Amino acid sequence: MIKGDSSEYNLITDQIQKLQIGDVCLTCEIGLREGLGTKTIIDAVRKQEPKFYKHIAIDPYGDLSYEHYDGEGNVVAGYTEEMKQRTVSHLYKVYPEFTFFHMTDDYFFDTMSQGHQFCIENTLMLYGLYKVVHLDGPHTTKAVIDELSFFIPRIDSKGLIIIDDYPDIQMGIVDMLLKTYNFNVATKGDNKIVYQKEI
Ligand SMILES: C[S@@+](CC[C@H](N)C(=O)[O-])C[C@H]1O[C@@H](n2cnc3c(N)ncnc32)[C@H](O)[C@@H]1O
Numbered sequence: 001m002i003k004g005d006s007s008e009y010n011l012i013t014d015q016i017q018k019l020q021i022g023d024v025c026l027t028c029e030i031g032l033r034e035g036l037g038t039k040t041i042i043d044a045v046r047k048q049e050p051k052f053y054k055h056i057a058i059d060p061y062g063d064l065s066y067e068h069y070d071g072e073g074n075v076v077a078g079y080t081e082e083m084k085q086r087t088v089s090h091l092y093k094v095y096p097e098f099t100f101f102h103m104t105d106d107y108f109f110d111t112m113s114q115g116h117q118f119c120i121e122n123t124l125m126l127y128g129l130y131k132v133v134h135l136d137g138p139h140t141t142k143a144v145i146d147e148l149s150f151f152i153p154r155i156d157s158k159g160l161i162i163i164d165d166y167p168d169i170q171m172g173i174v175d176m177l178l179k180t181y182n183f184n185v186a187t188k189g190d191n192k193i194v195y196q197k198e199i
Pocket residue numbers: 003004005006029030031032033034035036037038058059060061066079103104105106136137138
């Protein structure tokens with residue numbers, strides 16, 4: 001049912017296992033596809049039993065034509081509405097922590113910058129600090145920099161930013177941006193790189 005199109009999901013699990021997750025936890029994946037990134041994050045966070053946990057997944061599906069990698073031009077990759085229906089309904093069934101935003105990352109940033117509502121002791125609280133973010137939507141340098149511009153000021157203490165397909169991105173500028181804001185490389189493989197906020 002849940003499938004992935006990448007590799008090195010174990011890097012995500014290993015780094016989340018090392019985190020100290022408090023009572024309230026927010027995580028996010030840009031680019032849900034068939035759910036393996038999201039499942040990996042939720043399963044790892046769940047082991048630490050946060051009292052209040054929300055995982056946000058953002059994906060427009062809709063068989064969109066867009067630029068996946070720098071200089072590639074627009075491509076349709078088959079991320080269909082049928083895929084959305086199948087994946088999202090399954091994740092809602094098995095994970096109460098799961099919340100889906102059927103939109104592009106840029107529209108999410110325009111509309112959801114203030115955080116997410118958590119119901120704590122019958123009272124709504126707004127919380128907007130992300131502990132783990134997996135960037136696995138468009139892999140162009142511009143898209144990743146726009147995503148980082150949103151998430152960098154919203155990462156929780158010691159939080160993680162995971163970038164998929166990083167060798168295809170101009171990592172010089174991405175690395176400089178992250179290091180400027182006190183993120184360092186926690187681990188990397190051939191495909192995924194994990195940055196951690198040092199403070
Ligand atoms: C590489 S797949 C994601 C794979 C998934 N994270 C996994 O681990 O299996 C890329 C996904 O990004 C979505 N996507 C494309 N443009 C997007 C955008 N602007 N914002 C958010 N998601 C986007 C696509 O619809 C597609 O489902």
